[in-house]
Amino acid sequence: MTSAGHLIVRQLEAHGVPRIYTVPGESFLDVLDGLHDSPIETVVCRHEGGAGFMALAESRLTGTPGIAMVTRGPGAANAMIAVHTAWQDATALVLFVGLVPVGDRGRDAFQEFSLEGWFSTTAKRVLVLEDELRAAEVVADAMRIASAGRPGPVIVGLPEDVLVRTASAGTVPPRQQSAADPGAPAMQEFTERLSAAGRPLMIVGGDGWAARDSHELARWAAAARIPVAGDWRAYDAVSHQSPAFAGWLGYGRADTLAQRLDEADLLVYVGCARTDVPSDGYTRGMETPTVLVLPDPEASGHAGRIDQHIAVQPASFAAALPDPDAVSGERDRTWVKALAADQQRFCAPRVPDIQKDAGTGVDLAAAFALLDQRLPQDRVVTYGAGNATIWGHRYLAHSGPGTLVGPRNGAMGLAVPAAVAASLVHPSRCVVAVCGDGDFLMNAQELAVAAAHGAAPLVIVVDNGIYGTIVAHQQKHYPGRPSGTAIPNPDFAGWIANFGGHGERVEKTSEFGPALDRAMESGRLALIHLVVDPKLMPPEASNSEQTASAGGPA
CATH class of the missing domain: 3.40.50.1220 (TPP-binding domain)
Known part of the structure; x- marks a missing residue:
């Protein structure tokens, strides 16, 4: 005999889940108690959006559903960004959400909300554990549905009182999906x-x-x-x-x-x-x-x-x-x-423009071309969203599957938590997060998770002091009228020291190579803060010979 919450953990073990990402909540304490004695690693995150993004990255890198656990109401709201990303990106994700006790439903109880109402349009299925005897079966269903057909997110609601009920049932065999032959x-x-x-x-x-x-x-x-x-x-x-x-x-x-x-x-x-x-x-x-x-x-x-x-x-x-x-x-x-x-021709590295050292910031085309040369070939690169990522896409090559995690739906804030998860999944490989300044500060707090677990990704922060993608649209549709897009920033290199990391601030192209070498040699969590001209926009998409030799930021 065991509680439904403990049975959920045992079923996740039966599926070979190596870790779960969570921000703890009182609504699923019994599951957390079951994890106490489990071989599943519990990765405690600082924000539910970061936890969801880490689970998504785990799925992207391993091919099996990533697991996140959050509490009701505000916790579920914070996790919605990862659910939408998994939905549009077709990535298998299972999100467990603690709920109010069954007897409190419909009474506007503390943090009560409609699980179905919130998630039904952005998830493959919304399941609620109504019967403690079906705890293992519900988990198995969620894991199967998340991966079947077009992969995507499955939401599992866990009423607080159901979790602590005694369940005489045991785990069930994971439901294997046979691979269809094209014929x-x-x-x-x-x-x-x-x-x-x-x-x-x-x-x-x-x-x-x-x-x-x-x-x-x-x-x-x-x-x-x-x-x-x-x-x-x-x-x-x-x-x-x-x-x-x-x-x-x-x-x-x-x-x-x-x-x-x-x-x-x-x-x-x-x-x-x-x-x-x-x-x-x-x-x-x-x-x-x-x-x-x-x-x-x-x-x-x-x-x-x-x-x-x-x-x-x-x-x-x-x-x-x-x-x-x-x-x-x-x-x-x-x-x-x-x-x-x-x-x-399009991705060919280019010679740095010496004039870039005259005060206009780092030449990103040259910096990312150098990054491509010096990183190991099996590196994992994670991205957020925004103009800053375009240089990485253009100049950083990939050696094969499982080396890229980025939001295909354009969600900001993915790069850092994805890099943390990638470092946990592949502790011996080089992991690099490519962020804009706006993207970075949306989930920079998750670097505390990296520090707590001894993970050491390299974070590249491109700082132009603006929301560059939106500025580009404003320049096209409302020229000369910037509005709501300026973002003054702190010294990111100094900030990373709070986590015991290695930080460097780079304002000239010639400084980047030595800074990169020092960051990689440190063996620690590292961040390189690249300061660029706010007028900088991504290089032209054309790959003519002229652009290939003289393109890049102006």
């Missing part, structure tokens, strides 16, 4: 479509990629003379060293890739759908013949034409790929080489 007829149709295409383009993305599947797909695409582009903030699905890699679609992408998207006569989406951002606001590729490889039978979120839907995971698709010679048709290597060359 010979579907792959034969796919082969015929590809062999007839003169300019096919494959777009890869989404979560759950394994290294072997990524490698096999990239190898096959190169042999079949098919360029491979990445989805927005999911472009680590294949190695950037692949001869077929053509860059990414979405904000900051190369203009030439957008033009190639227009020229393509067949689009093959693998693990992701055609959505708003990579289609430039539903304006590109909408009517191009399209093959969709996506396990979600409803193709949720996909916009535009679908000529063939292969409802399988990328792993099953990669295992069933036909002989590359059977799909190459009459294509030579001109098309795939052209797109690869476009991307190589």
Whole structure:
């Protein structure tokens, strides 16, 4: 016999959950008590939004649902940002929310709210534990639903009084999901479509990629003379060293890739759908013949034409790929080489402009190119949102799956908690958070969690003293009338010392290399505060020879 709260913990153990992220609340004390003797690591966070983001990052990096636990009312409200991110990004997440006792429902009890009303439009399912005997079953359902089809968030409500009731039931076996096979007829149709295409383009993305599947797909695409582009903030699905890699679609992408998207006569989406951002606001590729490889039978979120839907995971698709010679048709290597060359020019490092040291701040193109050279190849990079991330996207290459965590829905504040989680998941790997100044201070408090657990990510803070993305829109629509976008900042390098970290403030391009070396050699939690000109905007998206050699911040 055990309590329902303890049974929930035992069921999470049965699923192999390594850690949970939480801000504790009195509404789920019995679950916290069950965690006391559990091998599951309890990561105590400083804000529910940070806890949710850490769980999301864990899911993105491991391919299994991340787990967060928060209390009712205000705690659930704070966690909503992570739920929305998981919903739009199609990332498996299970959020446990403490609730008022059953007898107090509907009486405006302390911190009472409607779980279904708040989360039903941004979650795959909202479950409430009404019967203590079903505690293990509810957890198993949540874990399965979060991962099935199109991954996403599942919310589990835990009434305070139900948790402490004695449950005679035990754990249940985790519900295994068998991988569907695409089948010979579907792959034969796919082969015929590809062999007839003169300019096919494959777009890869989404979560759950394994290294072997990524490698096999990239190898096959190169042999079949098919360029491979990445989805927005999911472009680590294949190695950037692949001869077929053509860059990414979405904000900051190369203009030439957008033009190639227009020229393509067949689009093959693998693990992701055609959505708003990579289609430039539903304006590109909408009517191009399209093959969709996506396990979600409803193709949720996909916009535009679908000529063939292969409802399988990328792993099953990669295992069933036909002989590359059977799909190459009459294509030579001109098309795939052209797109690869476009991307190589676009992300080519550039020589620092000495004039940048004359008081206009750090040359970010040069700084991020240097960062790419000096970081280990297997580094994990986490991003928040905003203009500051565009230099990282352009100049930081990825070695394969599980090396990138960023909000595809544009949520600010993800970079720091994601970096903390990544450092816990991969304690021996280099983890780098790329933040704007506004993004950084939304969840900078979670660096206290890193310090408490001995995690040592490197945090790059780009400080231009403004909300740069909004300023860019104001300059376009309301020129000469800045409003509500200035953000004076503290000395971030000095602030990190409060957590026992290593901090450096960099105001000139020439200072960045030595500062980076010292930060990496410190072996500690580190932060580099890059001061840049507030007039700085991301480099032009064009990747012409002229821009490649002289582009970057002005």
